[in-house]
Amino acid sequence: MSGYLSAAEALPTAPRRVLIAGVTGSGKTTFARRLASAWDLHHVEIDALFHGPDWTPRPEFLHDVEAFAAEDRWVTEWQYTSKGTDRFLPPRAQLVVWLDYPYRVVRSRLLRRTLGRSILRTEMYNGNVERPIWRLLATRDPDENILAWQTKTLGHWDERMPEYAERFPHLTIVRLRHPREAEAWLARASTGSAS
Known part of the structure; x- marks a missing residue:
């Protein structure tokens, strides 16, 4: 679709x-944090709202999403999206930044992140830590293996973004195809020249 804005x-x-849209491993959370700092926005890490202790879905997840979506910034x-966040997020959002990076970029980022978190037993949110490496190697179930999940969902945004653009015409969508484009766009955003 030609209606997406480019980095320039x-x-x-x-x-x-x-x-912030993108496949697992594209760096959505890091990008969101940086944009929040540049534009003085409240960053809500949606994974932290969804996952309770022991990776159990929190029953109040959608209520919390609805509450922050009603905020101004x-x-x-x-x-x-399959859990119902589309009822609250795209109708309220004004901008989508789509991190649409090549497979080699997102795969290498996800491997580094997953291995690092697993080896260091890094706590992420609500007491959860990355699953041990052996569990990743023992299964190809996308619900248990983040690498398999990434493979399963690689084409999600390519397939869905045109539909979202049609359903939510008020959204401005910026498509960034490489981390270099994202860095250039964030640099402009930080100086106030992205708008």
Whole structure:
């Protein structure tokens, strides 16, 4: 679709509510944090709202999503669409930044992140840590293996973004095809020249 803005194009307005889209491993959370800092937005890490202790889904997840979506200024990762977040997030968002990177980039990022977190037993949210490496090697179940999940969902945004653009015509969508484009766009955003 030709309606997406590129890294070099100016935004039509100064957005206050932003969704960061992209496959697992594209760096949505890091990008969202950086954009929140640049634009003084409240960053809500949606994984932390979804996962309770022991990776158990939190029953209040959608209530929490609805509550922050009603706020005036926020940025979050566009995830859990199958869990109902589309009822609240795209209708309220003004901007989508789509991190549409090549497979080799997202795969290498996910491998580094997963291995690092697993080896260091890094706590992420609500007491959860990355599953041990042996569990990744023992299964190809996408619900148990983040690498298999990435493979399963690689084409999600290519398939769905045109539909989202049609369903939510108020959204401005910026498509960034490489981390270099993302860095250039963030640099402009940080100086206030992205809008």
